Amino acid sequence: xxxxxxxxxxxxxxxxxxxxxxxxxxxxxxxxxxxxxxxxxxxxxxxxxxxxxxxxxxxxxxxxxxxxxxxxxxxxxxxxxxxxxxxxxxxxxxxxxxxxxxxxxxxxxxxxxxxxxxxxxxxxxxxxxxxxxxxxxxxxxxxxxxxxxxxxxxxxxxxxxxxxxxxxxxxxxxxxxxxxxxxxxxxxxxxxxxxxxxxxxxxxxxxxxxxxxxxxxxxxxxxxxxxxxxxxxxxxxxxxxxxxxxxxxxxxxxxxxxxxxxxxxxxxxxxxxxxxxxxxxxxxxxxxxxxxxxxxxxxxxxxxxxxxxxxxxxxxxxxxxxxxxxxxxxxxxxx
Numbered sequence: 001x002x003x004x005x006x007x008x009x010x011x012x013x014x015x016x017x018x019x020x021x022x023x024x025x026x027x028x029x030x031x032x033x034x035x036x037x038x039x040x041x042x043x044x045x046x047x048x049x050x051x052x053x054x055x056x057x058x059x060x061x062x063x064x065x066x067x068x069x070x071x072x073x074x075x076x077x078x079x080x081x082x083x084x085x086x087x088x089x090x091x092x093x094x095x096x097x098x099x100x101x102x103x104x105x106x107x108x109x110x111x112x113x114x115x116x117x118x119x120x121x122x123x124x125x126x127x128x129x130x131x132x133x134x135x136x137x138x139x140x141x142x143x144x145x146x147x148x149x150x151x152x153x154x155x156x157x158x159x160x161x162x163x164x165x166x167x168x169x170x171x172x173x174x175x176x177x178x179x180x181x182x183x184x185x186x187x188x189x190x191x192x193x194x195x196x197x198x199x200x201x202x203x204x205x206x207x208x209x210x211x212x213x214x215x216x217x218x219x220x221x222x223x224x225x226x227x228x229x230x231x232x233x234x235x236x237x238x239x240x241x242x243x244x245x246x247x248x249x250x251x252x253x254x255x256x257x258x259x260x261x262x263x264x265x266x267x268x269x270x271x272x273x274x275x276x277x278x279x280x281x282x283x284x285x286x287x288x289x290x291x292x293x294x295x296x297x298x299x300x301x302x303x304x305x306x307x308x309x310x311x312x313x314x315x316x317x318x319x320x321x322x323x324x325x326x327x328x329x330x331x332x333x334x335x
Contacts, residue, residue: 002333004062004125006184009309013185013226013249013273017306021299021332023061024275024309026130026187026230026252029318032325045070046113049127050120060333063126063184066117068177069109072132073166074102075141090144095158101142103165106172114180126184128228129177131170134190135212136199138166145199152204159208167212174216178223185226187252188216193233195258202237213246226250228275232314234258243272250275254313256282261313262301269307276311278328283312284320288327295331 008018030041037054041047049066056064076089092098114127121127133141139162140148151159178186190213192198198205213229220227226249229242236259242248250273254261261277268274278295286294295310302308310332316325 001058002060004057004122006062006124006126009062012307012309015273015307021335022309023329023332024311026315027065028316031318032316049113049117053120057122057125060329063128065128065130068129068173069111071104071106071109071173073138073142086140086145089141090147092142093147098162106169106176111176114182118182121182127182128185128187129183130187130189131173134188135167135170136192136209137190139163163208171215171219175219178220178225185228186220187228187230188213189230191232193235195234197234198237205238210241210246217247228252249273252276255279265302265308273307275309277313279313283324283328288323291324292327292331295328299331
């Protein structure tokens with residue numbers, strides 16, 4: 001165990017060298033949260049946030065990730081969340097559906113736990129707020145991926161209106177969340193790619209998706225806090241947009257079968273903070289000593305240049321063996 005100090009992650013996000021090896025993870029899983037904290041999750045945001053604080057602290061992180069509120073975009077029924085199709089649950093297919101949809105108001109949700117958790121946070125530990133899905137994710141959940149592709153071609157104005165309805169509400173969600181002193185940074189989580197390419201063409205991203213992300217980053221930066229993008233998939237064709245136009249401070253989610261994090265750091269580490277990246281499939285399948293060795297090698301690679309925090313390429317789901325996860329973080333904790 002070590003005492004948290006959020007300044008280490010801030011230095012990473014500023015592409016600087018932290019005082020010690022620094023960990024980053026988007027989220028863990030229920031059993032691991034409870035194992036690390038000694039507390040129980042019950043689906044209540046304030047209570048669960050306290051569990052996350054204790055779990056992340058005990059694992060050696062300088063922060064914990066939490067939701068800002070219960071704000072979300074209701075969709076249709078999804079039979080199996082873990083294997084859902086990106087067409088399942090869609091409910092907006094035309095102008096009439098769009099106008100009848102009960103668009104949620106971010107201001108009608110309670111964000112006060114972000115203030116109230118101050119007494120639960122150890123000194124120098126912060127919250128990182130993530131969103132209820134991102135701009136593109138929520139549009140796909142509402143419209144369906146196939147339907148969205150046809151809509152962009154056949155009815156681009158309706159597509160623009162749906163993206164605006166989602167984007168403006170997410171901007172407000174981040175604005176309401178970012179104002180709390182307990183919040184040290186915010187994550188905009190929005191998966192954009194397959195293994196081989198982006199979900200939409202780069203030009204369609206620039207028309208429909210990126211304007212809203214740019215405003216989200218501007219809202220976060222207006223509070224003098226860093227903005228982190230968590231996005232899975234092959235984003236090679238839009239990385240310059242992410243860095244130079246949207247101006248995200250850090251990027252999370254990497255896969256060896258797209259670009260290994262070691263290569264991404266060498267290419268982009270001077271332009272954007274690289275977070276996590278130890279491939280999730282590798283963390284699942286490799287032996288603990290192999291995981292620890294790769295993690296230590298990554299810390300060694302980045303120690304003099306900074307701008308890197310150690311973690312998985314995506315998250316820690318429940319099928320990751322505990323001993324493999326602990327082997328990874330031990331590479332940072334033993335330094």
